Amino acid sequence: MVQVHLDLSNPQTHLVDVRVQIESPHQHQKVSLPGWTPGSYLIRDYVKQLEGFKACQQGLERPFNRSAPSTWLIDADPDRGPLTLTYSVMATELTVRTCHLDQDHGFLALAAVVLEVDGHRWQPHRLTCVLPEGWNAFVPLPEDSTGCWLAADLDQLIDSPIEAGPHQAHRFSVFGLPHRWVTWFSDPADEAWFFDRFPRFFEDVEQVCLACCRLMGQSAPACADYLFVLHLLDEGYGGLEHDDSTVLVYGRRNLEASHGYRKLLQLIAHEYFHQWNVRRLTPAELRPIDYQHATVVPTLWFAEGVTSYFDQLLPLHAGLCSAKDYLNDLEEDLSRYMLSPGRQVQTLRQSSEEAWVKLYKADAYSASNQISYYLKGAVVALCLDLHLRSHQSCLAAVVQQLWHSHGRHRRGYQESDLFSAFEAAAPGLGARLQQWLTEVDDPDCSGYLLDVGLALEPEMSTHPWTGMTTRLDGGRVLVQRVQRHSPAERAGLMVGDELIGVAGQRVAQPDQISPLLRAEESQPLLMARRSALRELALRSDPPKPKRYKLVPVSNPTASQQAGQDAWLQQRAG
Structure with a gap:
């Protein structure tokens, strides 16, 4: 020993x-x-x-x-x-x-x-x-x-x-199995505030845990004795899964937002669901773990993306939010995905394989050359679920099948096992999935959403597009991000440049820039780089979408409405 x-x-x-x-x-x-x-x-x-x-x-x-x-x-x-x-x-x-x-x-x-x-x-x-x-x-x-x-x-x-x-644990059970919850309040005064505002918190956590079990088709959690640890800080967000526990970080300021409590429940659902997907249903490359070296894992999109897709649905299944709340959260993620230029550069498989050197080492240019396997993985999971529903199955059924064939026995799965499982559930889906993983083209998300009576529509900006974002730092307007193949890049701007004037007008705030821009018209831009003044020519493009909205189609068919009801309730198609 x-x-x-x-x-x-x-x-x-x-x-x-x-x-x-x-x-x-x-x-x-x-x-x-x-x-x-x-x-x-x-x-x-x-x-x-x-x-x-x-x-x-x-x-x-x-x-x-x-x-x-x-x-x-x-x-x-x-x-x-x-x-x-x-x-x-x-x-x-x-x-x-x-x-x-x-x-x-x-x-x-x-x-x-x-x-x-x-x-x-x-x-x-x-x-x-x-x-x-x-x-x-x-x-x-x-x-x-x-x-x-x-x-x-x-x-x-x-x-x-x-x-x-000097904390105390709150104890509850899920299908008769013991669970402990421990919270460290970085500000002790937050404890009374938290439980006054959310008096049913532990009952809600229990319902989320039960929803996870039901989604997996299980009558009990995978773990016989589970520990939750929450660090409630002023700001923060994150979690890390373990076989028999999870550690969460959440910000008090997040909870003050209208959707903040729902986001906390989604975080809890995400990490709790990992006791099946990731901790026991595990990529073969992580068995055994090499603690000294990075291990390329091409299926991280399944480990995290599928979990991210379900974590938004689980509070809905637990009766803790409405279908409208869920669709609002899905709209936010789909919009974020569609506005991510890096999705046209890095494939989903590459995102998984390069996690060690890209996702966790993001810089000011990362948005232009990479896409999160959490985010695109969740989008692909949505498409998989809606595709499977047209074949009288669903994503949960495939995950359950993989649990029985691999997870229960802690038998690591290969990427080929995922292809086989999806192919068996819907002929042709294995090949389609491989295409989604290895190409930068978007999956037909809009087409799949139409099957359940929803349309993904762009909301156009009212200002010309430059492809740059700016921030105020010490009284200076600094370039924060420059998108690849954008007007800002063509003009020669780079991250860290100080913007002084646009079209002959002094700018002292980031929001002063857009009203001065003219689409498809070359305008002088005065800037400073390493203390040297320069004048560049900025030719903005016409306005582009600033976000995407998920809206119901007019006069949905009976098939679309039935499909949406089954999807949101996670009944097999």
């Missing part, structure tokens, strides 16, 4: 002191700190937060050398008993995939904390924690009689986030 001991007793230092004890070390023992955490596809080099590494046996330090930035080779004596490794981890980054420790709470993503001991990955790991007085630790692992947590292997331990603090 590998013993892991974490000391959080000095939160004011933001340091987590770690002790890893290897009962039976190898003579040349290799240990490594993971470079990323499953579910967040970016090499994060957690080792940059590690300091003070030492190795000891029987109180004597053992020599070691570093074979890689996050890997140590230790000269151990197998006859001298356990090998003890000690080090500290700086915990100052507050996200769902990193570590944060202060006087108010502690959160640990264990991929950033626990070493992988070569030759011991698949052996049991025992976890103990020392906490400040009055704190509790919430860990999605079974406890033994001494209050220690037990993981079957390193993977289960790394998959177990730790939330600690």
Whole structure:
């Protein structure tokens, strides 16, 4: 067994002191700190937060050398008993995939904390924690009689986030299985505000969980004991799924918006649904996980896009929003997709394969050369669902079939397995799906929506199109984004340029620019780059759509209305 001991007793230092004890070390023992955490596809080099590494046996330090930035080779004596490794981890980054420790709470993503001991990955790991007085630790692992947590292997331990603090857990059940909910309010005053405003919150969460089970055709969750952790901050949005838990970040300001509570329920639905799709119904490339290197996963669009498609529907199925609310949210996503120029450059499969180097490393030019596999994956999922409905099936039925063939047995699926499943449900759909994945042309979303009595219509801007966006920074109007093949690009503008005047008029605010523009007419533009003044010629294009609206067709047929009712209620076609 590998013993892991974490000391959080000095939160004011933001340091987590770690002790890893290897009962039976190898003579040349290799240990490594993971470079990323499953579910967040970016090499994060957690080792940059590690300091003070030492190795000891029987109180004597053992020599070691570093074979890689996050890997140590230790000269151990197998006859001298356990090998003890000690080090500290700086915990100052507050996200769902990193570590944060202060006087108010502690959160640990264990991929950033626990070493992988070569030759011991698949052996049991025992976890103990020392906490400040009055704190509790919430860990999605079974406890033994001494209050220690037990993981079957390193993977289960790394998959177990730790939330600690003076919080209390709310308990409820889903189909008789226990669930815990823990919230850390970064402003303690927000707790009373939250529950006064949303008094039925836990009942609503339970209904979302039940809707997830029903969507999967299951009479119980995939997990026998589930932990929710929510960090309610002033601002923020995100989540990270685990086998038996999820960690969520949400902003109080988001909740003050009219749709904010519904968006929180959608986030909860997204991460909870992942206990089926991703955590157990898993791409084969992630079995087993390589904690040191990026792994190309061509099916991330299915893992995240299908989940994103369903997360908007699940609050509707749970009776927590109206069909109009759902269609408004779908309209927002479809509009965002249609206004994403990068969809004409990067295919959906490329988006999945390049997640490690593009999606999580976006810059000011990313919108022009990439498309999110979350966003386009959800659009493709919508098209798959509506196509399947014309063949007396639905997307949920295909996901359920894949669950029974692969997920229940934790048998990783290949992309070819997805093609086969969709082909079996609707002949010809496998080939169509492959086309949607490998080409930049949009799927016929408008045609599929027409089948359920809806039309996707552009709403035109009243101003000429330049392909640039601007922002105010310290009294200067700066170019924030320049779209590829746009008038702004043709004029020679680039991100970071300061705009001073357009058509002979001084501009001091971004909203002063559009009224000065004339379509298909060359106009002088005065700007500064690296302190040098320049004058460019900007020839704007005619107005383009500023958004897309989802509207009901006039006089829908009985078939269209029946199709829409079955779709929104998620009944098979």
